[in-house]
Amino acid sequence: MELHVVIKGRKDLAGQLYNQLRSAIESGRLAAGTQLPPTRLLAEQLGISRKTISDIYTQLTYENFLIGRVGKGTFVNARPVAHPRHASAMGLACEAQINRWRNLPAPIPTPTLEGTLRYEFIGGATSKGQFPQDEWRRCVQHGLRQMQRSPGFYSHAEGLPALRSAIAQHISFSRGVICQDHDVVVCNGTQQALDLISRVVLEPGSIVAVEDPGYPPARQLFSSLGATVVGVPVDHQGICVDLIPDNTRLIYVTPAHQYPLGMPMTTARRQALLRRAKALGAVIIEDDYDSEFRFEGRPTDCLQSMDQDGLVAFVGTFSKTTFPEMRLGYAVLPGSLIDAVIRAKQVTDWHTSSLTQWALAKFIADGELHKHIRRCHAIYAGRRTRLLNRLNGDLAAWLEPIANTAGFHIGALFKVPVDTRLLTELARKVEVGVYPIDAFYYQAPIRSGLLLGFGGIDTLDIDPALDRLLGILQQIA
Template identity: 70%
Template sequence: MELHVVINGRKDLADQLYQQLRSAIESGRLAAGAQLPPSRLLAQQLGISRKTVSDTYALLTYDNLLIGKIGRGTFVNARAVKAERKQAAQDLACAANLEKWQNLPWPLRHPSLESTARYEFIGGATRRNQFPQEEWRRCTQEALRRMAEHGGFYSQPEGLPALRSAIAGHVAFSRGVVCTEHDIVICNGAQQALDLIARVVLEPGSLVAMEDPGYSPARMLFSAQGATVIGVPVDEQGLQVALIPDGVRLIYVTPSHQFPLGMPMSQARREALLQRAQQLGAIVIEDDYDCEFRYEGRPTDSLQSLDSHGVVAYVGTFSKTMLPQLRLGYGVLPPAIIGAVVRAKHLTDCHTSTLAQWALAKFISDGCLLKHIRRCHTVYAGRRERILQRLDGDLSPWLQAIPSTAGFHMAALCKVPVNLPLLLERAKQAGIGLYSLDGFFNDTPVRSGLFIGFGAIETLDIDPALDQVRDILRQIA
């Protein structure tokens, strides 16, 4: 690779070379330890004499910017990079908008590997040792072979036909979703699916209705796109449909496992929601984020399967089912919006990684996904049962579980006043990751309690962790 130096004319050649190399070193473009080309080679590249280059190297060495190593060459000397004043945010025309984004909270942000607690009750996370590494490695190797068969072109924004066909079969079997591969768009996680749908449905000032409490990243995403988000209260039957106001364009719900409280939406509410959406001309986003895992009661079909008018956009993810780092999700979209969403996807990032898509297509078609879900279901059922036993036992003076039949998190409300910030801080000091429900409420009054995930904690760690939580509650009560 050639060193980027530009020589203009035939005057002051040594000074031009000196100034450009010195600037590159002081700015850090030439990093400490980087080797410069031999003087003869650089002279040939620039069309100047070797003596000019040698003299410049010597002068920079005298200035302690370069160092010569006998038998090896000339290198940039280790020294502090000269600090240059960069434009501050307040100096820019977009300062107000930058401040708005800078001040946004980071709800549900997962800890780094270095800061992960010994006992982790965060929601939406899984244990790495549950992931079927060998099956996925075999599918990835097959994906590499499939990619080698194709030309070096970008892929389709809607996703590979093989993966969309596999997903269509999977969601029809497991969730009763009515679709073909032509109704599906592959995304980088469910969050991108929400973003794409909002991009094509909403305008600044549009009204969005969503559950309150609800999934705060969705609320913030809709608000960031200029929409006015209206929180609609939930009760034991789910979203209170009668409280959805006129003028709403988009309705976001989690009907199978309400986020974060956990109750499913009743059949009557589902039918009322579809009727209300048709009256409003609104699109309903059904976020079915973790409902492959059901522990009791009859399985419920998706809201999309009841939709005869084409108003439901069904959003799913493999981040919860398999591994968050995969960032693979999808939308099963009604005909009215799928064309616009595909174009928005093309403009946003062209397409999702084809390597991961080919691997997942094989993973599903080979039956590995269903086998993985069955394996995890047994593990999660045991963890859920143990946590419920503790909440009904020695933790019952302070906490009460909200009935939930699916997923791998639950909510527990405080039965008596508890200093939750202090509880969370004491737990953190003890190596326990506990999380409050507070941040999921927007317009409705906050109901104090805990958001308890059981995907990322080992079954044998539950009792030692909850023993410490009980002891902390006794201390601060």
């Protein structure tokens, strides 16, 4: 790879090269530790004598911009960047829009590659140690072979046929979704599915009804597209349908496992929601993010399978059944939306990584995903039982768990006033990560509580972590 240096004319060649190298180092474009080309190679590239380049390297080394390492070459020396890039939007015509994005509230806490505390009750985390890495590696190798046979062009915007077929069969079997391969669009996680549907359905000023409390990144996404987002309260049956505003164009719900409280939407409430959406001509997004892990009661029909009018877009993710870095999700769309969403996908993203798609299609088709879910189900069930035993035992004076049947987090409301900010800070000092549900509320009055995820904490760690939490509650409550 050639070093980017521009030499103009044949005058003052040494000065031009010296000034460009020094400027590149001072601005940070040539970072500390970057190896410069050997003098012979750079001389051939620029058409300058090797001695001239050697003299410039020597001068920059003397001035501490470069450092020579015997037997290795010439490298950029560590120096502070003297001229940071201009970061202000002042004077730009789009200043207000830039500031609106810059000032968006921070999203909810999410698991990171670096990890956080010893005991983590964060929502959305999974037991990656349980994931069958050897089987997945075999599927990735299959994906590489498939890509090697391809002609090297861009792939299908809607997703590889093999993966669309695997997804359709998987969710028809596990969630009762009524769909065929051609109804499925492969996305980079649920968030992209929400974005694509919103781009097709909404325009600035459109009203979007969301559960309150609900999923903050969805609210932020709808707002970023210029929509008017209205929080609709939830009760023990789910979203309060009669409070959905007139003229609503899009309704976002999590009926299988309400996020963050956890209760399922009742059948009667689902039927009422479908009637209300039909009367409004509104599209419903059914976010089915983790209901493949069911622990109690009989399975209930998904909203999509009850829809007789083509109103429901069913979205799901593999981040909860595999691991978050997978970044693969899907949308099952009614016929009125499918072509437009595929076009939006092509325009904004073209298509999702073919390698990951081939690997996941193989992983599902070989039954590995089903086996992995079954293994994790047993593990999560034990953690859930352990957590509920404590919430209904020595923690019952402070917290009341909300009844739920699926997923791998439990919502628990405080029975007594608790300073959740202080609780969170003190818990972190003893290596326990707990997360209040306060941030999930939008316009509805806040009911203080905790979201307790048990996907990323080992079963044997639950009791020691809750012992520490109990100690803090006894001090401050």
